[in-house]
Amino acid sequence: MKAVCWMGTEKMSVETVPDPTILNPRDAIVKITSTCICGSDLHLYNGFMPTMEQGDIMGHEFMGEVVEVGGAIKSDRLKVGDRVVVPFTIACGRCFFCQEQLWSCCDNSNPNYWMAEKLMGYSPSGLFGYTHMLGGYAGGQAQYARVPFADVGPLKVPAGIPDEKVVFLSDIFPTGWMGAENCNIRPGDTVAIWGCGPVGQFAIRSAFLLGAERVIAIDRFEYRLQLAREGGAETINYEQVDDLIQVLKDLTGNIGPDACMDAVGMEAHYSGPMWAIDRGKQILKMSVDRPNVLRQCIIACRKGGTVSVPGVYGGFLDKIPMGAYVNKALTMKTGQTHMMRYMKPLLERVERGEIDPSFVVSHRVPIDKAPEMYKTFRDKQDHCTKVVLDPWADGAAAA
């Protein structure tokens, strides 16, 4: 089959690899109909995430049709022919964490648990198409994928609803939703969201659905701010203001947003001496993160407010204003998305027409174009917001 492989920093290539096979009794094989490039894939593309290996198959946002199931999968849970969206986190469904609905903290899905344990104390769940520290599972930017614990994760979707409306249930829609839920929104709240990429866009719309009265969206690309305004947000282009924190104060009568969301993560762009320090440390491999958005969220947030972090961080952060965090009595909520909590309720919202997730799609291309689309997406060229790949374009069934 064809698969997009990580071949090194800024090197992606479409390779012909063996079709996946069932390796465990609770596995299934999915023939992929739509698959996407995620912003968090760009951290891998840019080489900032440790424990990638040449030849790793990328991709964790995919859907398709079940073509094979392992011996332990009961037919009432999943069977051949089912149309499914596959969540990017892998969960066993039976450990303490799964039973607490902390699905992205599953104890049994990371075969390389010890690697993450060294860095984090305990390992979160395994992920598709990500680092070996987080499982090293082959991903879904391919024609087929092996899905472990397939009786827990995949969400069945009815025929007749197009891929583009449901494929984002695999990651970014629930991730934006959980980011908004983590803001502890009460009616009348003002939420500030840094980053108007796909997760930020879903977070804006989710915040309104959860009762926020105002959403202030922050980015530097006009086309993304335009999309945010279409979602009902007020917008700030941070490159066009002198002092972002002061602008947020002015917009909120000097009280600050009730919640601040970092939908940017480890590769924020900013300027000044802090940028020089953070970028320099990254180049010297002393640090993998440039955490300026997190710093701004903490400073900008109103006293007693909430900082929500759906953005991805990899390691140890420097110069976090802990004094402000403590003295202002803030709460921070984070986590990889607990996918299985949100997929079904959000599918129902899509079916009821409350939201049409396909609004984020800017590019639809055959999988062979994936390597160049990584660059386009990373460099925000061609008004790129979200890339959907078709693994079977041109009917090209590779050997």
Add this chain to the structure above:
Amino acid sequence: MRKAASIHSGNARSGPGLSTTLRWGALIGGGALAAFGLSRRSRAGLAAAAAGGALAYAGTRVNTQSGDIISRSSILVNCSPREAYQFWRDFENLPQFMNHLDSVTVLDDSRSRWTALGPLGTRISWNAEIVSDHENELIGWRSLPESDIAVDGIVKFSPAPGNRGTLISPIIVYTPPAGRIGHSLARLLGKDPGFLMRQDLRRLKALIEAGEIPTTEGQSHGPRSALAAAARWADPDQPVGSQRKPVEMLGRQRRIS
């Protein structure tokens, strides 16, 4: 099981001590030598790099402890003490999650034959008998006197607070004899007996809770580099006796375009 039992009741302590210093000394010194050698870009430099690499590798592999090898840990499993006890009591289940065991054959009610994987495809075998068995609470076993090596094990099962499952706490003490077999055993467990035990228990937990051990062995991937193959050789979770050939680990595949 006297040694293991005495550790369980807190009468013995084992610290990292000199062995850890030696291990890290080899790792850091070897790594520095390798880096220095590579930076020379000469034949002598290459030799220095190779020597440094070998030293660092030895640091990850060689057991620097003397005397008893104590392997202990504990894990919380989402099951009843009864389920955990019954799974462990059938010793033939143990190789499913203990990677260094090749097989265990139950001979009768109390005796069993154990075979471990040694370096370079060798096997080490011993017979053991159960010396203490409290249903749903504790199992103790010990290698028989005429065995080549002395193995002494105990595992306890206790209900976790808050009705959150069962705490499984094994201690296994290996007393390697002098000579070749002892050397093999020391190498087998040499990476870090505590680490191996934690890995084994993690697999046991997955097996009981999820019904299977998570794996990516045998999944598809694109062309690997030599660096990745080297990383796999040094994977501390692989048994030293692992038979995989470098070619397989490279797993090179035909490239298109």
